Amino acid sequence: MIRRAALAASLALLLPGGVAAQGIGRGGLPGVTDDTLRPLPASMVGRFRQVFDLPRLPADVAEQTSVIRCVDGRVWACSRGANLPCDKADARRQMPDADAWCRQGNSGAVPAYVTGHATLYAWECRGGRAEPVRQVARVDARGFVAEYWRVLD
Numbered sequence: 001m002i003r004r005a006a007l008a009a010s011l012a013l014l015l016p017g018g019v020a021a022q023g024i025g026r027g028g029l030p031g032v033t034d035d036t037l038r039p040l041p042a043s044m045v046g047r048f049r050q051v052f053d054l055p056r057l058p059a060d061v062a063e064q065t066s067v068i069r070c071v072d073g074r075v076w077a078c079s080r081g082a083n084l085p086c087d088k089a090d091a092r093r094q095m096p097d098a099d100a101w102c103r104q105g106n107s108g109a110v111p112a113y114v115t116g117h118a119t120l121y122a123w124e125c126r127g128g129r130a131e132p133v134r135q136v137a138r139v140d141a142r143g144f145v146a147e148y149w150r151v152l153d
Helices: 004-014 042-051 059-065 096-103
Strands: 034-039 066-071 074-079 121-126 129-135 149-151
Touching: 042 059, 042 074, 059 066, 096 121, 096 129
Parallel strands: none
Antiparallel strands: 034 066, 066 074, 074 149, 121 129
C-alpha cells in the first residue's frame, strides 16, 4: 500500500487549486475528478510497478511513459506505449483520413496507422468510404479506454 503522505502529495498535484487530500486511505476524495493527465510522480513508481506487474521497469522509464489522473478522488494510472494511448478515446464514427485512404483504391480493413490507435472501432473500406464495423475497446465514464487504466491507491 502506498504510504499515506506519498499518496496525499500525489493527489494534491491532481486537484484543482492544490486542494488538500484529506480522506486518503478512507476512499480518497469522493466526487473529485480531473481528466488532466499528469506525469507519474516518483513517489508512486513503486505502487505503479506492483499494479502493472512491471517489477523491473526502471523508475525513469515509468516516470517518462506513464500518466495519472484523478477519478472520484482516487489516483488512476496509464502506461503509454506504441499502441497504448492514454488520452481520451477517439469515438468518431466518421474518419476523413480513413475515407481518403479508402478512396485511394484500398479495400478491406483500414490499418491503425491510418485510424490511429485511440479509435474505439475496427474500420473497413466499403464503397470507397471507411466504416466502423465493430467496437474494439470499452471506454470508462470519462471517455478513456478502460483497459489501459488502473487504480493505484
